[in-house]
Amino acid sequence: MAEQYLPERQSPLGPEYHPGSHGNFEHGVDVILSEMRPGTILQLAAWPGEERQLIEIIGKVTGLALPDGAGGGVSSGARAAFGFAPGKFTVVDEAEGLAAAFAGAITPAIGTLTDLSHGRTAIRIAGPRAEWVMAKFFAIDFALPAFPLGAGRSTNHHDVFAQIQRTGADQFDIYVFRSFARSFWKALCHASEEVGYEVQ
Amino acid sequence: MLITCPYCGPRDVIEFTYQGDGNRQRPQPASQNLDAWNAYVYDRLNPAGDHNEIWQHSGGCRAHLRVVRNTVTHEILSTEFARGGHKTESRS
Ligand SMILES: [Zn+2]
Numbered sequence: 001m002a003e004q005y006l007p008e009r010q011s012p013l014g015p016e017y018h019p020g021s022h023g024n025f026e027h028g029v030d031v032i033l034s035e036m037r038p039g040t041i042l043q044l045a046a047w048p049g050e051e052r053q054l055i056e057i058i059g060k061v062t063g064l065a066l067p068d069g070a071g072g073g074v075s076s077g078a079r080a081a082f083g084f085a086p087g088k089f090t091v092v093d094e095a096e097g098l099a100a101a102f103a104g105a106i107t108p109a110i111g112t113l114t115d116l117s118h119g120r121t122a123i124r125i126a127g128p129r130a131e132w133v134m135a136k137f138f139a140i141d142f143a144l145p146a147f148p149l150g151a152g153r154s155t156n157h158h159d160v161f162a163q164i165q166r167t168g169a170d171q172f173d174i175y176v177f178r179s180f181a182r183s184f185w186k187a188l189c190h191a192s193e194e195v196g197y198e199v200q
Numbered sequence: 201m202l203i204t205c206p207y208c209g210p211r212d213v214i215e216f217t218y219q220g221d222g223n224r225q226r227p228q229p230a231s232q233n234l235d236a237w238n239a240y241v242y243d244r245l246n247p248a249g250d251h252n253e254i255w256q257h258s259g260g261c262r263a264h265l266r267v268v269r270n271t272v273t274h275e276i277l278s279t280e281f282a283r284g285g286h287k288t289e290s291r292s
Pocket residue numbers: 205206207208209257260261262263
């Protein structure tokens with residue numbers, strides 16, 4: 001099997017990743033931060049007019065029923081997918097090797113597939129004050145009616161581009177460039193100090 | 201100033217990059233019509249009022265947009281994808 005030759009991935013958060021409770025947690029931990037480390041992060045893009053075809057392929061390969069419409073998305077635990085731009089989708093899997101499953105399905109006439117598994121870092125923020133902390137970073141509406149479960153958003157924090165998916169009523173998964181991940185992580189930890197946070 | 205991206209919804213102007221005057225007519229690349237090239241490069245209406253502009257949602261979905269902005273009030277009168285084709289349902 002090819003899997004045994006895959007290199008072991010190093011976390012870019014490295015020396016800044018400190019499991020345990022931090023900040024003002026005497027009265028409780030209000031957000032939990034973690035690095036998700038999914039095996040696969042893919043970017044799929046459809047040529048104009050081929051969007052529905054691509055959504056269908058994503059459904060066939062991943063089993064995820066991706067809703068049509070701007071920023072529509074779905075997460076099932078092990079797998080997640082969401083639209084982040086017109087005709088463009090991020091697809092994530094806990095396991096490695098999902099790119100190979102798409103390779104035959106996305107023909108050159110339909111669109112493209114880019115494997116970003118080593119290029120993005122996935123950070124999860126969860127807890128009752130997750131919306132509060134996120135709102136300090138990004139100028140978008142994090143309230144549930146404006147940012148529904150499963151939906152994706154493209155935005156940025158001080159030029160650090162971020163794709164955000166809501167994967168729970170009080171949980172967001174943030175995808176940032178690997179090269180910016182440690183800096184973003186440190187900022188996220190600082191911003192979470194006031195509410196008390198736990199790194200898992 | 202908020203610009204409503206047809207894909208992302210209303211976003212702060214900081215997420216956008218101005219890509220220039222939307223009234224420009226680019227000549228065919230092989231064109232040797234110097235007047236047409238001169239107009240494309242230099243002629244601007246510079247109105248005090250409604251203005252056709254091209255913006256990119258560079259800090260978001262990265263789509264290029266056709267925007268009508270009032271240069272006096274900064275009111276955004278309309279936004280749409282600069283190039284058709286993507287029929288993705290808009291959020292706004
Ligand atoms: Zn946008």
